Amino acid sequence: MPAESIAAERAAHGAPTSRRDLLGESTRLLVRAARPDKHHFWWAVLWLVAAAALEALGPLIGKFLIDHYLLPRHAAVAQIGALLAGALVAGMLSSWLRYLQLLRLAGLAMRSVQRVREEVYAHVLRLPMAFFDRAITGQLVSRVTNDTEAVKTLYVQVLFVMLDSVIVLVGAAIAMLWLDWRLMLAVLVLLPAVVVIVAVYQRLSAPAVTRTRELRSELNAQMAESIAGMPVLQAANATDRFRGRFAGLNESHYASRQVELRANAWLLRPMLDLLNVVLLAAVIGMFGLRIQGGALGTIEVGVLYAFVSYIARVVEPLTQITMQFSQLQQAMVGAARVHTLLKEAETPEAPPQAEVREGGIRIEQLTFAYQPGRPVLHDVDLTIAPGSFWGIVGHTGSGKSTLLSLLLRFYPAPAGSIRIDGAPLDQIGEDHLRDRVGLVPQEPFLLAATARENITMGRPISEAQVEAAARAAQAHDFILGLERGYDTPLGEGGARLSVGQKQLIAIARALAGDPRILFLDEATANIDSETEQVVQRALASLRGKVTIVAIAHRLSTVREADTIVVLNHGRVAELGTHDALMQVGGGIYRRLYELQQLEDQDEPDGAGSESA
Numbered sequence: 001m002p003a004e005s006i007a008a009e010r011a012a013h014g015a016p017t018s019r020r021d022l023l024g025e026s027t028r029l030l031v032r033a034a035r036p037d038k039h040h041f042w043w044a045v046l047w048l049v050a051a052a053a054l055e056a057l058g059p060l061i062g063k064f065l066i067d068h069y070l071l072p073r074h075a076a077v078a079q080i081g082a083l084l085a086g087a088l089v090a091g092m093l094s095s096w097l098r099y100l101q102l103l104r105l106a107g108l109a110m111r112s113v114q115r116v117r118e119e120v121y122a123h124v125l126r127l128p129m130a131f132f133d134r135a136i137t138g139q140l141v142s143r144v145t146n147d148t149e150a151v152k153t154l155y156v157q158v159l160f161v162m163l164d165s166v167i168v169l170v171g172a173a174i175a176m177l178w179l180d181w182r183l184m185l186a187v188l189v190l191l192p193a194v195v196v197i198v199a200v201y202q203r204l205s206a207p208a209v210t211r212t213r214e215l216r217s218e219l220n221a222q223m224a225e226s227i228a229g230m231p232v233l234q235a236a237n238a239t240d241r242f243r244g245r246f247a248g249l250n251e252s253h254y255a256s257r258q259v260e261l262r263a264n265a266w267l268l269r270p271m272l273d274l275l276n277v278v279l280l281a282a283v284i285g286m287f288g289l290r291i292q293g294g295a296l297g298t299i300e301v302g303v304l305y306a307f308v309s310y311i312a313r314v315v316e317p318l319t320q321i322t323m324q325f326s327q328l329q330q331a332m333v334g335a336a337r338v339h340t341l342l343k344e345a346e347t348p349e350a351p352p353q354a355e356v357r358e359g360g361i362r363i364e365q366l367t368f369a370y371q372p373g374r375p376v377l378h379d380v381d382l383t384i385a386p387g388s389f390w391g392i393v394g395h396t397g398s399g400k401s402t403l404l405s406l407l408l409r410f411y412p413a414p415a416g417s418i419r420i421d422g423a424p425l426d427q428i429g430e431d432h433l434r435d436r437v438g439l440v441p442q443e444p445f446l447l448a449a450t451a452r453e454n455i456t457m458g459r460p461i462s463e464a465q466v467e468a469a470a471r472a473a474q475a476h477d478f479i480l481g482l483e484r485g486y487d488t489p490l491g492e493g494g495a496r497l498s499v500g501q502k503q504l505i506a507i508a509r510a511l512a513g514d515p516r517i518l519f520l521d522e523a524t525a526n527i528d529s530e531t532e533q534v535v536q537r538a539l540a541s542l543r544g545k546v547t548i549v550a551i552a553h554r555l556s557t558v559r560e561a562d563t564i565v566v567l568n569h570g571r572v573a574e575l576g577t578h579d580a581l582m583q584v585g586g587g588i589y590r591r592l593y594e595l596q597q598l599e600d601q602d603e604p605d606g607a608g609s610e611s612a
């Protein structure tokens, strides 16, 4: 990604804050994830409508009983019995339909969330490295887990409660309209009051809801960071400070939740209860006026009964809808954050036009900047022949890792500045490139899995290939020495192995894909001299078969290289074999080498890590 767009992305990072954005983005996410299950949705709506209609029958039957049998004192047992049985059957049928719709909607909600979670994870795996420069692991994890869980709440609230409430509301409104449209108007006129209550509530609590969510993901982030850096944290005696910081965050989270809850407790429930009373008073008041005017016929007592029942049915769903608002808002914030993450541009996939065949690399006029106007590599020109062994050395910050990242296409280099076997790097298909190019990073990243799984990394690699790679990496013997050989679980992060052994597994993994090019990023920085020699032997055995580009702080690792590049402030300062570079009087390489020799004399154990 060009430096400009990295900066632009950085500026654009973060969840949307305006309410319209939240609603729009959350809805888009919900609809998209639920689309494959839309037939379930429509069935559920159908069941709900039928259930609401059956439910609306209850008060109507009640009205009929009062008007036709109770008030006229007409004891027609059979008819009354039939009406009561009808009400019972309608009630049972309605419950059964609700059960059916619940099954459909719950299934839809869970499958949709499953889809969202998988999509988010797959998306994160395809994001460019520039994204991870600014991403905070804990927050990212929080998006994939907590925020997708919040999306489920959204489905549950929107689909179960809201949909149900709206349909019951419409059913009751139709029944009231049929009974007495003037009374129905009196009830409806008061309904906008609910909209006002909800709007005021939202305005008061929305910032607190967003902040609560942010604080929760900060809590997660701090927890993740602390666990990852526990040895440093304890050694630096920083636990008290971290505990204090965590407590501070936790307190802010509590305060923010309090603001939300207060808005809920002071505004929502009391106002809605008040509304209920006002509605009842309005209906009863209208009846009172009619009595005074002498306009009340006996037949209207049944209507009064039905209205009082319906008002309860109207107010309950409204209460439900508004009471859910706090959770709904949290869920919307979560969904919008998931949506924002999904909008992050993925690494553009090159249409596979070219292939890595022999592993020759040509770098031409390569200039690269992470931030606009601050290049960290300048006019780098290198031609690396297939099968050759190159070392890259230089002071800290001279651009070695950046060069490697560009060669690995973790960041896009300017068009045409890097070619592999004559083809521009960006024209090589992603899968093919990753198959043909292996990386051994400085920190060997091992999965909590067996030695074999750590080498194959899920690729379809035969047992023979795994063993051949392990042999080439000089890892075969120590793996056989483990109690279950290749099937020995290595513990989390390879906890059971020494740093050197982990590094050899990482080399075996890189070789198992049968790469044409192998990059090593300070692969010997954390191992002792003895293990370094093992790595050197492994590299020597690959000479002529695989192009090797190794960044090394330890110059002994690349001493035997065909060519050593010395980078200085992002420029190629020196280039040649070890012997040639040692001849350069006052040269950087020679100074670095002599310095290291002095250090090695002071510290004969080298890096001093455990031996492999």
Ligand SMILES: Nc1ncnc2c1ncn2[C@@H]1O[C@H](COP(=O)(O)OP(=O)(O)OP(=O)(O)O)[C@@H](O)[C@H]1O
Pocket: 133, 370, 371, 376, 394, 395, 396, 397, 398, 399, 400, 401, 402, 403
């Ligand atoms: N992701 C990044 N975003 C912004 N600047 C970066 C990034 N990575 C490295 N830099 C900057 O680029 C310059 C070169 O860094 P690079 O990591 O390539 O050096 P290096 O030679 O590998 O150093 P070291 O030996 O310490 O690993 C440094 O000034 C560094 O601050």
